Amino acid sequence: AQSVSQHNHHVILSEAASLELGCNYSYGGTVNLFWYVQYPGQHLQLLLKYFSGDPLVKGIKGFEAEFIKSKFSFNLRKPSVQWSDTAEYFCAVNPNTGGFKTIFGAGTRLFVKA
Amino acid sequence: DTGVSQDPRHKITKRGQNVTFRCDPISEHNRLYWYRQTLGQGPEFLTYFQNEAQLEKSRLLSDRFSAERPKGSFSTLEIQRTEQGDSAMYLCASSPAASGSAPEQYFGPGTRLTVT
Numbered sequence: 136a137q138s139v140s141q142h143n144h145h146v147i148l149s150e151a152a153s154l155e156l157g158c159n160y161s162y163g164g165t166v167n168l169f170w171y172v173q174y175p176g177q178h179l180q181l182l183l184k185y186f187s188g189d190p191l192v193k194g195i196k197g198f199e200a201e202f203i204k205s206k207f208s209f210n211l212r213k214p215s216v217q218w219s220d221t222a223e224y225f226c227a228v229n230p231n232t233g234g235f236k237t238i239f240g241a242g243t244r245l246f247v248k249a
Numbered sequence: 250d251t252g253v254s255q256d257p258r259h260k261i262t263k264r265g266q267n268v269t270f271r272c273d274p275i276s277e278h279n280r281l282y283w284y285r286q287t288l289g290q291g292p293e294f295l296t297y298f299q300n301e302a303q304l305e306k307s308r309l310l311s312d313r314f315s316a317e318r319p320k321g322s323f324s325t326l327e328i329q330r331t332e333q334g335d336s337a338m339y340l341c342a343s344s345p346a347a348s349g350s351a352p353e354q355y356f357g358p359g360t361r362l363t364v365t
Contacts, residue, residue, distance in 0.1 A: 139291075169353065178252075179292070179340070179356040225291050235280070235305055237354070239291030 137162045139228050141240035148216050149248045156211040156243050158226030165231040168209040170200055171239075174222045182224070185209065196220070218249045251275075253357035255341050261363045262331055269327045270360045274343030281324050282354060283316055284340040285309065292340055298324060331364045338362075 142157035170182040183194025190202040226240040254273045284292035297305040300321035318324040342354035
């Protein structure tokens with residue numbers, strides 16, 4: 136079955152530290168990839184997405200993610216986190232088969248200490 | 250654009266009762282999705298509508314669950330004979346028609362269901 140694995144369930148960082156959240160998926164075909172974020176008390180919202188082309192994609196608030204097809208990975212990075220980045224981050228995969236099912240990972244809770 | 254809205258935001262019901270949730274998508278979005286999210290997990294896909302047609306349905310959606318989108322605008326999700334295992338956050342999302350790629354989904358605030 137198709138699945139998305141996020142390696143860390145909880146991450147605690149100090150402000151200005153660098154962030155990398157791992158995401159691996161299990162699907163051998165073409166995929167559309169997403170990172171969504173949920174800030175405390177807010178709805179899920181899109182952080183960035185990859186469909187094709189440059190495997191390094193940039194999103195809002197200084198986040199970026201790199202698609203490595205050979206590793207089935209789509210890791211999220213930010214060089215210097217801020218207290219306001221405290222949130223839950225979800226990796227999501229849509230197998231590009233013409234269907235519309237999107238599979239989400241279990242999420243990573245990030246806490247940034249001021 | 251007021252975003253995706255869901256009603257009610259919270260619902261407490263007794264086991265065996267039926268419940269119905271409503272989702273109003275962003276007005277120009279023709280795609281609508283329902284998800285279920287339990288504590289410590291990401292959203293799990295339940296079903297998908299394009300306009301009024303229900304095009305995809307997860308095996309998670311048992312016979313007790315039914316979803317409709319009668320006029321291609323708002324959608325309802327009904328759970329019959331609720332069980333304690335149905336306690337979860339039910340999320341609705343919408344997206345515009347694709348332009349050659351899977352569009353991002355815009356999520357509502359969710360309806361938190363507690364079955365006692």
